Amino acid sequence: MSPLPHPEKPTPQKSVFHARGLTKTYDMGEVQVQALRGIDLELFEKEFVVLLGPSGSGKSTLLNILGGLDVPTSGTVHYLDQNLTAGNDAALTRFRREHVGFIFQFYNLIPSLTARENVSLVTEIALDPLTPEEALDIVGLKDRMDHFPSQLSGGEQQRVAIARAIAKRPEVLLCDEPTGALDVQTGMVVLDAIARVNRDLGTTTAVITHNQVISQMADRVISLSDGQISNIEHNTHKLSAAELNW
């Protein structure tokens, strides 16, 4: 893989996300599902956070709210000085467009577009993007640029999704179970790519997983259970993806 454009050492100081008293209740007619029950949370600049917790504990809900994909039932979220919970749909859209890169479990590539075109989809509406070629180079897919998703393996597809997420030079990278659909080997390649982006571009990164092992890569591990934060742990010694013990 080629060298990255802005190598810098992360120093997690400044608070990027600042959430207070988040709750989220899904109204399912007769029953009400409490996905989040009062979450206070801080994400710092350039840090690598892993959100850990069993299925149904509210990780996706929390990440979606942070990324401006969803709004909480109560509570506030600030991104730097911007109050996300006060904004309307248009403000959230602008926020996502300018600052956030998403990576999903099922890649969510557009099957009718090539790898390069899937990335272009994002660079075309971003303010100061990398070129699609640069972004794909970062994830090591430069020579597969003109392939359609159906011609790529799962891991390759996920790396295209990472290229797509980082192409706009986002301030934050939000990943919802990025290795959930991949085998161990491929998962490692993908995690490594995410970690390198975090390290080399200084992108604040949150990764959801219910896999304990992955948390060893993080600066901090935030554990959720039943819609609440049950534990926060600082990693003194971060492992790289290759060092993980599966």
Place this chain on the structure above:
Amino acid sequence: MIRAINRKLLRDLWHIRGQAIAIVLVIASGVAIFVMSLSTYSSLDLTSQTYFDRYRFGDVFAQLQRAPDSLVSRIREIPGVSQVQTRIVKEVTLDVPGLPEPATGRLISLPESNETTLNALFLRDGRFPEPYRRDEVLASEAFMVANNLNPGDFIGAVINGKKQELKIVGTVLSPEYIISLGGGAIIPDDRRFGVLWMDDESLSTVYDMDGAFNDVCMTLRREASLPETLQRLDLLLEPYGGFESYGRDDQLSYSFLSDELSQLKAMSKITPTIFLGVSAFLLNVVVSRIISTQREQIAMLKAFGYGNFHIVSHYLKLILSIAGLGILIGIGWGGALGISVTEMYGEFYKFPLIFFQLDFRVVVIGVVISLLFAVGGTFRTVLSAARLPPAEAMRPEPPAQFRATIVERLGLAAFLSASVRMILRQLERKPFKTALSAFGIALAVAVMVLGRFSIDAINYIMEHQFSIAQRQDITVNLVEESDYSAFHALRNLPGVMHAEPFRQLPVRLRYRTLEKELSLTGLEPDAELFRIMNADEKRVPLPPEGVLLSEKLAEILHIKPGEEIRVEVLDGRRQTTKLRVTGTVTDFSGTNAYLSIDASRSFLQEGPSISGAYLQVDEREMDNLYRQLKETPRVAGVTILKAARESFQKTVGENMLKMNVFNIMFGCIIAVGVVYNTARISLSERARELATLRVIGFTRAEVSTILLGELAIVTLVAIPLGLIIGYGFSAILSSALETDMYRIPLAFKPYSFGFSAVVVMVAALVSGLIVRRKVDHFDLISVLKSRD
């Protein structure tokens, strides 16, 4: 550089190209019919209006017995009158070279100057007659063409009792005769009816009409009131044997054309609405499906900062590309059809020049309406795509809910195989969509039925009028009413096997404040040649006293059987009497009144007299008879029914054939559009399910049965529904097209229903087979692997 999002659009379009083409064709058909009928309408309208304007077509017309020229100044004094033209008009019998039977000519006096006169002639070929030449005439183009005549040819004519040779010196067109209908005819017969123009002096001398006229025509100023003018003119003409005057709307050739125009207008509304409605439905089905398969793509786009507007415009672009292509093709196609249909009309109606105009407004309206349908039919679906909360769209759609169908709940489950159960459950799960699909196919059937309607109606009228009701071979009209010796003379002509007399009497019928002028027909009660028949082909007996009215006439006069009607005779004698209306007859053309020939005699207080006779003739003596009739001075005209029918069918038959081809094409386009789309969508929705069935051992045939069985059921339900809807549309069209002159019966042949059903079934079958091929070529692995 095409933006990535637009590339996606293009590839999405390519992916659904089969469906998109089907929809494009449906839209194109709707737009084409719209543009075709309205551009033909506006072309004919422009052509005729320009013609009428430049050649000063009259606004008011009247016929009378004979009035002195001095009356003209008094006619001019009628308020609102702009220009007055008086003429001599006489019917004569013609002997046309190459035509065995006698033809009827209408001889009209030529005005002094064609430059300023009303109803000016357009000289197509040859020259105008020299002044004072009694043997030179102009002839109408339709007549010239039908008889293969050229300027310089001679024809014989019996003028005022004397046979004479006339030299045709020019071929002309007249705004009064864009279509030439001889007295009483309902269809043009240009071989046997021609209009001739002769020098005024000469004509008045021959007919002893010096300083007199028997026909008036005038134009009105803009502010004039037509009814008032008509009333005043009638008052002036009354002492001179005037028949009621009338405006353009009752002028034969004008009203023929305006009926045609209103038919085009009606056509521009009903059929395109069907097509565009179906296209809106198909677009909606396709777009809903695309959006539901692209939920996650939409969510992803939103997650990366594409706004609602982007999403909406993305899918709108998809819809607009399909609609836009359809509209473009439709406009081009409709324009081309418009030109050829206008030309077709140009052969039927005689204009000096035909202007084709593709009215810009028509195009704009067509575009706007089709876009409204396309966007209106899909906008809610597209909005719902934008409204998908991005977080929620990430989770796959919950599994569809199924339950036991009615049939199963009724306890019949044991009789159903698993495949049949799957088909029924699928149908019942989406009742609304199933109903819409059925409705769409039904509309295809309806379009076919609607197309057959005019064909059947015309055939029925021809059959009814020309072989069932009227069975005479020849109708002979005499110059003036004659006593029974004339009838005996006709009966004794060579070849005449059977003859029946008739009496025509110009009358005004009055009931309370309503009135109507027409020619009252006296018939023999037991007439076998001319029979008064109802639409249902039951004979209506002629009462010994009293009158029978056309149902339409009774409707106009608001009179019911049993009531008495006032009858005023309009030719000179002016008798009036009251007659009881004994019944009505549902007929298709004109407003007619019949009474027994004896009853007419008794109230006219005259001896037996006739206006003419219906003759049944021995085929072998035909030529002999014709020769005699041509030489008989008292014969004013001869109508040969079969000949008229044949010539009409030749002109119209060809056009009907074309129409039939169009209908089949349009019906198939809708049927294929609906069936193909429905099948493709259920294939896409159920690919996994069907692939799974294949994996667990179902054969291709079994899997196809599950997929196509659904469509077969929908099609079978749709067909009877479509027959009913088509019948309903035809009924609407038939009443929209009803005029005083024509009623169009809803007389379907069973064949037409069967034909419509079969065409649509075949179209459905073909599209089913195309989709079946897809099932046969299923790539099982990839279908199962794809996360849907």
